[in-house]
Amino acid sequence: MRHIISLLIENEAGGLSRVAGLFSARGYNIESLTVAPTEDSTLSRMTIVTIGSDDVVEQIIKQLNKLIDVIKVLNLSDGDHIEYELMLVKIHVTDKNREVIKHTTDTFSGHIVDTTDISYTIKLTGTTSKLDTFINTIGHSSILETVRTGASGIGRGERTLKV
Amino acid sequence: MELTGAEITIRCLQAEGVDHIFGYPGGAVLFIYDELCKQNKVKHILVRHEQAAVHAADGYARSSRKTGVALVTSGPGVTNAVTGIATAYMDSIPMVIISGQVPTYAIGLDAFQEVDTVGITRPCVKHNFLVKDITELATTIKKAFYIASTGRPGPVLVDIPKDISQQKTEFSYPDSVFMRSYDPIIKVSLEQVKKAAQLILGAKRPMIYAGGGVILSNASTQLINLVQIMGFPCTNTLMGLGGYPATDKFFVGMLGMHGTYEANMAMQDCDVLIAIGARFDDRVIGNPKHFSNNERKIVHIDIDPSSISKRVKVDVPIIGDISDVLDDLIRLLRIDKEKLDLIALRAWWTQINLWRERDCLKYDRASTIIKPQMVIERLYEITKGDAFITSDVGQHQMWAAQFYKFDKPRRWINSGGLGTMGFGLPAAMGVQFVNPGSTVACVTGEASIQMCIQELSTCKQYNLPLKIINLNNRYMGMVRQWQEFFHGNRYAESYMDALPDFVKLAESYGHVGMKIESPGDIESALREAFKLKNRLVFMDFITDQTENVFPMIPGGKGLSEMILV
Numbered sequence: 001m002r003h004i005i006s007l008l009i010e011n012e013a014g015g016l017s018r019v020a021g022l023f024s025a026r027g028y029n030i031e032s033l034t035v036a037p038t039e040d041s042t043l044s045r046m047t048i049v050t051i052g053s054d055d056v057v058e059q060i061i062k063q064l065n066k067l068i069d070v071i072k073v074l075n076l077s078d079g080d081h082i083e084y085e086l087m088l089v090k091i092h093v094t095d096k097n098r099e100v101i102k103h104t105t106d107t108f109s110g111h112i113v114d115t116t117d118i119s120y121t122i123k124l125t126g127t128t129s130k131l132d133t134f135i136n137t138i139g140h141s142s143i144l145e146t147v148r149t150g151a152s153g154i155g156r157g158e159r160t161l162k163v
Numbered sequence: 164m165e166l167t168g169a170e171i172t173i174r175c176l177q178a179e180g181v182d183h184i185f186g187y188p189g190g191a192v193l194f195i196y197d198e199l200c201k202q203n204k205v206k207h208i209l210v211r212h213e214q215a216a217v218h219a220a221d222g223y224a225r226s227s228r229k230t231g232v233a234l235v236t237s238g239p240g241v242t243n244a245v246t247g248i249a250t251a252y253m254d255s256i257p258m259v260i261i262s263g264q265v266p267t268y269a270i271g272l273d274a275f276q277e278v279d280t281v282g283i284t285r286p287c288v289k290h291n292f293l294v295k296d297i298t299e300l301a302t303t304i305k306k307a308f309y310i311a312s313t314g315r316p317g318p319v320l321v322d323i324p325k326d327i328s329q330q331k332t333e334f335s336y337p338d339s340v341f342m343r344s345y346d347p348i349i350k351v352s353l354e355q356v357k358k359a360a361q362l363i364l365g366a367k368r369p370m371i372y373a374g375g376g377v378i379l380s381n382a383s384t385q386l387i388n389l390v391q392i393m394g395f396p397c398t399n400t401l402m403g404l405g406g407y408p409a410t411d412k413f414f415v416g417m418l419g420m421h422g423t424y425e426a427n428m429a430m431q432d433c434d435v436l437i438a439i440g441a442r443f444d445d446r447v448i449g450n451p452k453h454f455s456n457n458e459r460k461i462v463h464i465d466i467d468p469s470s471i472s473k474r475v476k477v478d479v480p481i482i483g484d485i486s487d488v489l490d491d492l493i494r495l496l497r498i499d500k501e502k503l504d505l506i507a508l509r510a511w512w513t514q515i516n517l518w519r520e521r522d523c524l525k526y527d528r529a530s531t532i533i534k535p536q537m538v539i540e541r542l543y544e545i546t547k548g549d550a551f552i553t554s555d556v557g558q559h560q561m562w563a564a565q566f567y568k569f570d571k572p573r574r575w576i577n578s579g580g581l582g583t584m585g586f587g588l589p590a591a592m593g594v595q596f597v598n599p600g601s602t603v604a605c606v607t608g609e610a611s612i613q614m615c616i617q618e619l620s621t622c623k624q625y626n627l628p629l630k631i632i633n634l635n636n637r638y639m640g641m642v643r644q645w646q647e648f649f650h651g652n653r654y655a656e657s658y659m660d661a662l663p664d665f666v667k668l669a670e671s672y673g674h675v676g677m678k679i680e681s682p683g684d685i686e687s688a689l690r691e692a693f694k695l696k697n698r699l700v701f702m703d704f705i706t707d708q709t710e711n712v713f714p715m716i717p718g719g720k721g722l723s724e725m726i727l728v
């Protein structure tokens with residue numbers, strides 16, 4: 001099962017490698033990982049997407065909690081949450097596909113942020129599966145390049161992860 | 164007053180009450196060494212290899228209740244220390260390792276003797292620090308001692324660049340530290356303890372399985388109380404030996420791969436299992452699938468939540484310091500003790516006693532070649548069961564664990580988790596330093612002892628009167644045993660050829676050497692050796708080459724699938 005885990009960690013050198021090292025040392029899988037400081041610059045917030053059975057994810061969360069620099073861990077998938085990922089896609093455009101691409105971009109609420117005669121760069125946000133669907137709709141053959149941030153997540157409503 | 168980083172480091176060690184530190188100098192730690200020699204509160208012990216420094220600090224910690232401290236230089240000093248650090252990590256030993264690093268301005272430039280110490284040690288420490296700012300040095304060292312010794316203990320490394328040890332700042336040592344990300348104080352859930360008590364009182368075939376956590380938490384007294392009040396059978400893991408007195412009638416011996424028949428059978432057949440400071444390790448329960456073939460309810464007491472349901476699903480987890488949890492549990496059990504089904508318990512003991520009659524540790528006592536088991540039995544008698552015994556890794560380690568009846572905690576010092584050959588001798592040095600008047604023996608094999616043999620020199624320098632019991636079978640015995648059982652008797656590279664003359668070797672280091680070749684001489688030789696109170700005696704016992712450790716659970720098999728003699 002796919003799980004999305006949020007954590008707060010001291011914003012110190014080496015924090016990321018402690019988390020990444022834990023995953024590789026214990027053979028856990030990382031689908032994506034995002035990290036950046038929070039409004040309090042002494043704290044970093046990470047969102048990790050992982051795939052594993054409930055038992056494995058329980059272990060992952062316990063092991064993350066055991067890292068000395070980690071302050072709090074939350075399995076967002078345990079409750080209601082919102083997740084967004086940002087994707088930039090560069091697409092090869094021709095007279096034939098130009099309109100279709102514009103239309104698809106609109107349908108997915110994307111924005112064309114850069115254009116040349118032969119390419120569009122499109123910015124899209126949404127869930128990981130929405131971005132996957134966009135790519136499949138456009139078709140791999142006309143895609144020149146994609147960059148994705150991996151998911152960032154936050155709890156819905158009053159559900160917060162704070163120190 | 165402003166002090167240098169080196170002075171601050173020493174002042175911090177003094178403030179922590181450190182009396183011995185084990186180390187080896189080099190370029191990156193020269194300022195620290197310079198300060199060490201200007202004072203006499205912290206005594207530095209010069210080893211002959213950094214691995215030994217860490218093992219000595221480890222033996223020091225295991226045999227006392229203190230945190231061990233080691234000091235090594237950058238680069239090769241650190242890489243040599245890694246085996247020792249990983250050994251301590253696997254067994255949750257409180258330790259602080261101070262390492263030198265190249266100056267901050269040289270980090271990342273492939274400087275002479277530079278390694279990424281924090282990176283290399285990250286997976287085998289509880290935590291580590293690189294000090295980049297002199298004003299943070301004192302608090303960092305305070306944090307290191309705090310983290311190492313609280314919660315589930317473990318080694319913590321502090322990497323100090325050379326320029327930091329030279330720079331100056333105002334010194335003050337904090338009395339305490341607060342870390343918002345680390346709070347080792349756990350409030351025991353009384354709810355869980357109540358649930359556990361209920362389960363336990365309903366048991367028909369109860370079993371207590373206690374591991375190294377009991378030793379680390381100094382909870383031996385509570386464990387003894389629990390067992391005595393309830394009258395339940397108790398087993399200890401390799402790491403837990405001494406946690407419950409081995410000579411007591413409720414003790415069924417060690418369990419696991421080379422555990423007793425009765426302990427393993429009871430573990431498999433019990434209906435309520437009380438696991439205390441133990442982690443259902445693969446060497447303990449064998450195949451987890453086979454283990455769960457039998458239905459049983461499990462109560463698991465541990466300080467580390469990640470130990471719970473890691474290999475085996477448990478029914479009632481209780482997170483907390485074992486001493487605290489057992490205090491609560493015993494209080495509840497006492498109140499309702501009469502609920503216990505004594506008839507069932509008596510029947511259970513009848514079954515266990517039948518298993519005991521199998522006499523699984525028997526060996527040929529009439530042999531004309533020295534049987535290693537007999538050496539340990541005589542060692543036990545002559546030291547009146549009161550010695551500190553360290554060991555290396557292999558058959559000798561298992562025989563020591565099976566045949567030396569440890570009645571007290573912290574007397575059995577071995578590398579259980581990592582299984583590090585070379586641990587025994589340097590660990591014994593650490594034990595002797597912190598227990599100066601006590602008898603310390605190292606049970607080893609001719610392969611293991613050669614991995615840190617250079618420490619005989621350290622023993623000479625500091626007059627450590629260790630007794631080395633070398634069970635010399637001219638084989639890497641444990642490897643040979645596996646090859647005999649599982650690899651068609653092909654003894655690939657497990658024969659120990661070109662052995663030194665250990666007697667002469669010991670003598671060349673200024674110690675006493677003895678070679679013992681006949682069973683009739685075991686006792687008198689041991690007596691003679693232990694009479695030499697101020698000398699290290701290296702006893703080379705020429706033992707039966709073909710002897711194997713029994714019982715044995717082959718890899719992947721279950722607890723009740725033991726190979727027996």
Ligand SMILES: Cc1ncc(C[n+]2csc(CCOP(=O)(O)OP(=O)(O)O)c2C)c(N)n1
Nearest residue numbers: 556557558559584608609610611639640641
């Ligand atoms: C550093 C290290 N290398 C290899 C091993 C694998 N190993 C486990 S037991 C053993 C043989 C030990 O032989 P010896 O010390 O003579 O003891 P014996 O088994 O004969 O009693 C070996 C090689 C290990 N545990 N540690």
